[in-house]
Amino acid sequence: xxxxxxxxxxxxxxxxxxxxxxxxxxxxxxxxxxxxxxxxxxxxxxxxxxxxxxxxxxxxxxxxxxxxxxxxxxxxxxxxxxxxxxxxxxxxxxxxxxxxxxxxxxxxxxxxxxxxxxxxxxxxxxxxxxxxxxxxxxxxxxxxxxxxxxxxxxxxxxxxxxxxxxxxxxxxxxxxxxxxxxxxxxxxxxxxxxxxxxxxxxxxxxxxxxxxxxxxxxxxxxxxxxxxxxxxxxxxxxxxxxxxxxxxxxxxxxxxxxxxxxxxxxxxxxxxxxxxxxxxxxxxxxxxxxxxxxxxxxxxxxxxxxxxxxxxxxxxxxxxxxxxxxxxxxxxxxxxxxxxxxxxxxxxxxxxxxxxxxxxxxxxxxxxxxxxxxxxxxxxxxxxxxxxxxxxxxxxxxxxxxxxxxxxxxxxxxxxxxxxxxxxxxxxxxxxxxxxxxxxxxxxxxxxxxxxxxxxxxxxxxxxxxxxxxxxxxxxxxxxxxxxxxxxxxxxxxxxxxxxxxxxxxxxxxxxxxxxxxxxxxxxxxxxxxxxxxx
Ligand SMILES: C=C(OP(=O)(O)O)C(=O)O
Ligand SMILES: [Mg+2]
Numbered sequence: 001x002x003x004x005x006x007x008x009x010x011x012x013x014x015x016x017x018x019x020x021x022x023x024x025x026x027x028x029x030x031x032x033x034x035x036x037x038x039x040x041x042x043x044x045x046x047x048x049x050x051x052x053x054x055x056x057x058x059x060x061x062x063x064x065x066x067x068x069x070x071x072x073x074x075x076x077x078x079x080x081x082x083x084x085x086x087x088x089x090x091x092x093x094x095x096x097x098x099x100x101x102x103x104x105x106x107x108x109x110x111x112x113x114x115x116x117x118x119x120x121x122x123x124x125x126x127x128x129x130x131x132x133x134x135x136x137x138x139x140x141x142x143x144x145x146x147x148x149x150x151x152x153x154x155x156x157x158x159x160x161x162x163x164x165x166x167x168x169x170x171x172x173x174x175x176x177x178x179x180x181x182x183x184x185x186x187x188x189x190x191x192x193x194x195x196x197x198x199x200x201x202x203x204x205x206x207x208x209x210x211x212x213x214x215x216x217x218x219x220x221x222x223x224x225x226x227x228x229x230x231x232x233x234x235x236x237x238x239x240x241x242x243x244x245x246x247x248x249x250x251x252x253x254x255x256x257x258x259x260x261x262x263x264x265x266x267x268x269x270x271x272x273x274x275x276x277x278x279x280x281x282x283x284x285x286x287x288x289x290x291x292x293x294x295x296x297x298x299x300x301x302x303x304x305x306x307x308x309x310x311x312x313x314x315x316x317x318x319x320x321x322x323x324x325x326x327x328x329x330x331x332x333x334x335x336x337x338x339x340x341x342x343x344x345x346x347x348x349x350x351x352x353x354x355x356x357x358x359x360x361x362x363x364x365x366x367x368x369x370x371x372x373x374x375x376x377x378x379x380x381x382x383x384x385x386x387x388x389x390x391x392x393x394x395x396x397x398x399x400x401x402x403x404x405x406x407x408x409x410x411x412x413x414x415x416x417x418x419x420x421x422x423x424x425x426x427x428x429x430x431x432x433x434x435x436x437x438x439x440x441x442x443x444x445x446x447x448x449x450x451x452x453x454x455x456x457x458x459x460x461x462x463x464x465x466x467x468x469x470x471x472x473x474x475x476x477x478x479x480x481x482x483x484x485x486x487x488x489x490x491x492x493x494x495x496x497x498x499x500x501x502x503x504x505x506x507x508x509x510x511x512x513x514x515x516x517x518x519x520x521x522x523x524x525x526x527x528x529x530x531x532x533x534x535x
Pocket of ligand 2: 365394415417418
């Protein structure tokens with residue numbers, strides 16, 4: 001994928017032309033924002049939320065004011081946009097890693113607006129009738145969302161971490177992806193590559209025999225996947241419910257198609273991204289929640305209350321001046337500062353579940369200690385919600401003192417994406433830190449064992465809903481660590497189901513022990529692989 005930045009010429013315009021150019025810039029901004037929203041509507045689910053956030057970025061009033069100022073100083077519309085975005089980009093890039101992670105999204109918006117003003121094709125995924133592997137420096141959410149899975153056999157990026165938006169969306173689509181691979185874009189167009197999204201390997205120009213072998217292995221795997229169905233269980237019948245992560249009603253068809261036994265993580269942020277100034281109405285919330293609850297009449301649906309802040313900022317809730325948003329007011333902290341938002345969300349959930357037989361559960365993101373857990377439990381009880389209430393374990397303090405959290409709440413759910421970020425002090429949006437975000441890191445496995453063990457001791461459940469659950473081999477290890485359910489992007493479910501079906505609970509426990517005895521993520525994986533050979 002071409003990443004060329006379209007630099008418009010620096011021709012000067014007269015003062016008389018300025019209003020016309022300003023109108024052109026405004027029209028282009030609006031058209032691009034509308035296009036992003038349309039792409040979002042088409043893609044649905046988590047992609048929609050991301051694209052709508054990008055549309056908001058395009059319409060940022062300060063940015064538009066800067067564009068207008070530059071045009072009134074004699075620049076053309078395209079040059080004004082180009083320079084205003086460049087200035088904003090510098091600010092973002094310098095504002096710390098969390099904002100720097102959004103630079104790719106910003107660049108994509110800029111390229112789209114400039115391309116429209118210049119009347120040239122939009123940058124992005126190349127047109128092709130032939131199936132291909134897409135190589136890119138990074139993929140903007142707008143591109144990932146519309147990749148055609150029948151043409152794109154996989155994608156490989158230099159940037160982005162294993163828990164970045166692009167990786168999460170790729171899993172939701174079921175497209176093989178390898179991210180954070182240095183020098184990926186140095187490969188020439190047309191070279192034959194093989195991509196293994198499970199191991200993260202990209203083979204360049206494999207021999208004819210190797211290609212044949214890989215095709216055979218892939219066909220065998222597909223056949224095994226097609227044959228796997230029913231609830232998640234080990235070969236000796238230990239049940240591990242396999243649940244889907246969804247970002248909204250748009251993700252339900254895939255969850256049902258892949259046999260999800262329920263929803264283990266309903267990210268409700270998407271509802272809140274439509275309007276940066278206020279929370280969605282209770283009625284609008286009820287409607288969206290009910291669609292998800294109705295899809296699983298006999299299953300379980302775990303709804304996470306709003307997780308605003310850090311990588312999911314909301315203008316009306318997230319302080320704009322935090323020096324380090326990932327360590328600032330986010331998740332449950334935001335809701336405790338804005339109790340009316342939490343109350344309205346819990347009320348909407350209670351109304352949405354009225355008359356339904358689904359097992360509704362609600363959980364809070366970013367619970368740090370027992371006081372946090374208690375505050376959430378009290379809010380749930382006060383809302384009169386007929387649902388189990390739980391805490392996400394995403395902060396090391398919560399994993400270490402899981403037993404104390406369980407004095408207040410009825411279940412735990414491990415958010416391994418943030419748990420890795422906070423355990424290793426490694427921003428999940430920074431590709432160069434991917435080594436530290438690897439969920440195979442033994443320190444992360446120790447924390448998972450701590451939380452799962454505490455839950456087991458009191459007979460409560462402790463699932464995993466972070467991306468770790470979607471790795472088939474790791475899913476077996478998590479089961480061995482005592483985790484009671486696994487929730488993942490729907491496309492991963494058949495792979496995890498197939499892997500679990502091949503191993504016994506005792507083998508899972510042995511693999512977990514071997515992985516924890518290792519000293520690096522790679523060693524932990526190899527040790528587990530040895531115990532569970534065949535997966
Ligand atoms: C599931 C998680 O939540 P999110 O990815 O939405 O932060 C996590 O942190 O692992
Ligand atoms: Mg999280």
